[in-house]
Amino acid sequence: MRSAREFVADFGWPRIIIFFFLIGLFIAAPFVGVRIDTSISDVLNRFGQNAILVLALVPMVQSGCGLNFGLPVGIIAGLLGGTLAMQFGLTGWLGFAGALAISMPFAILFGWLYGSLLNRVKGDEMTIAMYVGFSIVTFFSILWLLLPYTNPSMVWGYAGQGLRTTITLDGYWAHVLNDTLALRVGESFKLPTGMILFVFLCAFIVYLFFRSKTGTAITAVGSNPDFARAGGVSVNKMRTISVVVSTMLGAAGILVYQQSYGFIQLYQGPLYMAFPAVAALLIGGASVNKASMANVLVGTLLFQGILTMTPSVINSVLKTDMSEVIRIVLSNGMILYALTRKTKVSK
Amino acid sequence: MSKKFNLRRFAADNVVVIIFLVLTAAATPVSGLSAGYIIQEIVTRIGRNSFLVFSLILPVMAGMGLNFGMVLGAMAGEIGLIFAVDWNIIGVPGLIFANLVGLPIAVFLGWICGEVLNRARGREMVTGFILGFFMDGLYQFVVLYLMGGVIPMRSAAITLSRGYGIRNTLNLDSVRQSLDRLLEIRIAGVAVPAATLGIIGALCLFIVWFRKTKLGQDMRAIGQDQVVSNSAGIPVERTRIVAIVISTVLAMVGQIIFLQNMGNMATYNAHRQTGFFAVAAILVGGASVTKATIPNVFVGVVLLHLMYIVMPRAGAELFGSAQIGEYFRDAFSYGAIALALVLHAWRKQRGVEIARAGLRGSAAEGVGVKEAAL
Numbered sequence: 001m002r003s004a005r006e007f008v009a010d011f012g013w014p015r016i017i018i019f020f021f022l023i024g025l026f027i028a029a030p031f032v033g034v035r036i037d038t039s040i041s042d043v044l045n046r047f048g049q050n051a052i053l054v055l056a057l058v059p060m061v062q063s064g065c066g067l068n069f070g071l072p073v074g075i076i077a078g079l080l081g082g083t084l085a086m087q088f089g090l091t092g093w094l095g096f097a098g099a100l101a102i103s104m105p106f107a108i109l110f111g112w113l114y115g116s117l118l119n120r121v122k123g124d125e126m127t128i129a130m131y132v133g134f135s136i137v138t139f140f141s142i143l144w145l146l147l148p149y150t151n152p153s154m155v156w157g158y159a160g161q162g163l164r165t166t167i168t169l170d171g172y173w174a175h176v177l178n179d180t181l182a183l184r185v186g187e188s189f190k191l192p193t194g195m196i197l198f199v200f201l202c203a204f205i206v207y208l209f210f211r212s213k214t215g216t217a218i219t220a221v222g223s224n225p226d227f228a229r230a231g232g233v234s235v236n237k238m239r240t241i242s243v244v245v246s247t248m249l250g251a252a253g254i255l256v257y258q259q260s261y262g263f264i265q266l267y268q269g270p271l272y273m274a275f276p277a278v279a280a281l282l283i284g285g286a287s288v289n290k291a292s293m294a295n296v297l298v299g300t301l302l303f304q305g306i307l308t309m310t311p312s313v314i315n316s317v318l319k320t321d322m323s324e325v326i327r328i329v330l331s332n333g334m335i336l337y338a339l340t341r342k343t344k345v346s347k
Numbered sequence: 348m349s350k351k352f353n354l355r356r357f358a359a360d361n362v363v364v365i366i367f368l369v370l371t372a373a374a375t376p377v378s379g380l381s382a383g384y385i386i387q388e389i390v391t392r393i394g395r396n397s398f399l400v401f402s403l404i405l406p407v408m409a410g411m412g413l414n415f416g417m418v419l420g421a422m423a424g425e426i427g428l429i430f431a432v433d434w435n436i437i438g439v440p441g442l443i444f445a446n447l448v449g450l451p452i453a454v455f456l457g458w459i460c461g462e463v464l465n466r467a468r469g470r471e472m473v474t475g476f477i478l479g480f481f482m483d484g485l486y487q488f489v490v491l492y493l494m495g496g497v498i499p500m501r502s503a504a505i506t507l508s509r510g511y512g513i514r515n516t517l518n519l520d521s522v523r524q525s526l527d528r529l530l531e532i533r534i535a536g537v538a539v540p541a542a543t544l545g546i547i548g549a550l551c552l553f554i555v556w557f558r559k560t561k562l563g564q565d566m567r568a569i570g571q572d573q574v575v576s577n578s579a580g581i582p583v584e585r586t587r588i589v590a591i592v593i594s595t596v597l598a599m600v601g602q603i604i605f606l607q608n609m610g611n612m613a614t615y616n617a618h619r620q621t622g623f624f625a626v627a628a629i630l631v632g633g634a635s636v637t638k639a640t641i642p643n644v645f646v647g648v649v650l651l652h653l654m655y656i657v658m659p660r661a662g663a664e665l666f667g668s669a670q671i672g673e674y675f676r677d678a679f680s681y682g683a684i685a686l687a688l689v690l691h692a693w694r695k696q697r698g699v700e701i702a703r704a705g706l707r708g709s710a711a712e713g714v715g716v717k718e719a720a721l
Contacts, residue, residue, distance in 0.1 A: 066470075069473070117689065120689070120692070120693050120696060121688075121689055121692035121693060121696065122692075122696055123469065123692065123695070123696075124688065124691075124692035124695070126470060126473040127412075127470070127472040127473045127476070127688055128685060128688045128689055128692060130473065130476065131681055131684045131685035131688060132685050134681040134684075134685075135678060135681040135682045135685050138674055138677040138678035138681050138682075139678040139682070141674040141677070141678070142671055142674045142675055142678060145666075145668065145670065145671055145674070146666075146671070162668075267674075275480070320492070322488075322492070324487070325484050325485075325487050325488045325491070325492075327484075328480065328481070328483060328484030328487065329481060329484035329485060329488070332477050332478075332480040332481035332484065333481055335477045336463065336474065336477050336478060336481055339467050339470060339473065339474045339477065340463055340466035340467045340474065341466075
């Protein structure tokens with residue numbers, strides 16, 4: 001009894017409510033004419049699409065930098081990789097791998113700069129990260145117009161310069177991960193095996209990373225910077241590494257997202273991308289200073305599940321589109337809950 | 348406070364102002380806009396925006412940082428205006444009616460905001476920002492689903508054809524510029540909305556007076572050090588809530604003034620940028636997270652909006668694309684906020700040496716101690 005109560009207190013009421021809400025949605029689905037197999041297929045697809053972006057938040061949470069509202073920094077690196085790979089005419093697997101390879105140096109450079117900045121503003125990371133994210137997205141909006149891209153499928157047709165707002169990946173690497181080993185059952189169920197495996201691979205690499213010497217040091221810095229410093233760990237270095245890893249994962253995450261979505265979204269597209277990722281991580285049970293792989297996977301599945309199910313189910317029940325309101329209240333309510341929760345000190 | 352400390356602080360504060368000055372000074376001649384046009388625009392925008400920006404001053408005084416939760420007040424003002432239009436109350440009485448409807452909502456939302464921020468000490472800004480998003484969802488729920496249904500609406504013209512929910516754009520013709528036109532003085536061809544500016548002047552006097560009251564002094568004390576204030580018998584949590592409530596109410600009035608000048612209202616988007624513009628303006632005016640004055644507001648509104656006026660034209664002249672100018676000004680506004688926040692946090696981190704120079708630094712030094720004590 002006591003352990004159950006402790007579990008509830010630890011896991012938090014909002015998450016339990018969300019969990020049962022999702023179960024309720026799945027139970028209600030057949031009664032309002034929503035196909036379960038299509039729904040599950042959609043949920044899995046969107047899970048794979050978003051999971052790495054959520055995973056990208058973990059290193060910074062662990063190192064005590066808080067929730068990375070500056071995720072767009074990594075996303076921009078990914079966008080650079082993606083657009084450059086297209087510009088070089090790389091297609092298929094080569095295109096996706098090329099985009100990843102090209103984006104990594106940018107991610108490391110941006111991450112290092114971003115990390116050095118965050119090291120100077122300890123305690124205010126989250127607000128500043130948010131505005132660094134906004135700044136870089138708007139700054140790159142200028143560059144997307146000015147950079148000398150020439151590939152005709154990317155630039156505006158009439159002007160011959162300046163990238164389009166959305167660029168289709170058809171003929172490049174759209175669905176390249178999704179279709180690998182994809183498992184079709186019946187008409188409407190498709191398991192994007194390749195993408196899910198890639199997500200698990202990334203999660204496993206991050207898991208291993210946090211078991212390594214560096215990873216342990218990062219966690220130590222996040223738990224208690226003074227103690228870590230006394231133990232001979234360079235706090236700033238570890239924080240920078242965590243930001244770089246986070247930025248690299250953000251770049252990889254957006255590339256996976258795009259190949260599944262089929263489009264590259266530029267300009268203001270990435271402006272608010274950090275918020276749903278943060279909400280997903282928190283729904284999975286993470287707090288502002290602690291996150292695990294389980295939090296990532298569970299949270300993304302729950303959050304994307306609700307995002308997929310509410311439009312179809314709730315709309316059929318209420319005959320009106322309430323999903324937008326539910327999405328806003330749910331995701332931001334979850335972030336608010338995490339920000340206002342008294343952080344437990346168990347030392 | 349030693350003189351050297353003051354000087355360095357002054358220079359650091361004004362980095363953002365200087366960047367904006369240089370930028371707009373360079374862009375203004377390029378844009379090719381006439382001086383008369385620019386001055387008219389600036390005067391209009393001072394009347395339109397400064398009230399909103401003023402709503403940020405009190406929470407800064409109380410040490411709660413920039414109140415991104417001010418959008419809650421903006422939403423309350425919008426709900427007031429929806430009712431004023433629905434009841435078809437014309438002109439200034441309509442604005443007063445909107446304020447009366449908005450007031451209880453703003454007080455209630457402000458109280459909620461204060462309670463939430465009290466639970467998120469040390470990260471008030473990011474929490475206020477997210478709270479704005481959260482309330483945006485609730486606002487959509489109320490305005491899009493309840494109004495016209497659960498909440499009766501009299502006018503069919505403002506409800507959606509399906510019978511409930513308010514239309515995307517609300518025409519404010521009935522109150523359009525009623526305050527600005529109430530007392531319009533022409534000086535050298537420039538129309539000056541004297542009534543609006545008079546109200547803003549009254550607000551300045553209120554803020555000057557408020558600082559000297561017991562409550563104002565309490566807020567300043569809390570802004571300096573919560574632990575000391577607490578042991579001095581100041582009800583810290585209550586005073587912080589009062590600061591946010593006043594700020595939210597001011598934001599409500601400010602949004603009504605803003606919208607009566609615009610003449611129409613994007614029902615679901617009008618408040619989304621409010622916080623961003625107000626925060627950018629006050630920071631561009633040289634304010635920081637812990638210090639904001641009346642001149643900061645005016646300097647900021649003038650500089651930020653000067654840039655917003657000239658940038659698209661300058662972009663069009665220089666690159667042949669107004670879009671670049673628009674992205675440019677957005678990037679610089681976001682960048683200005685980021686830079687101002689970074690400079691402040693940076694200084695806070697070097698708090699140990701600053702602490703020696705004055706009281707302000709001790710706030711940065713004793714965060715951990717404070718949380719333990721409260």
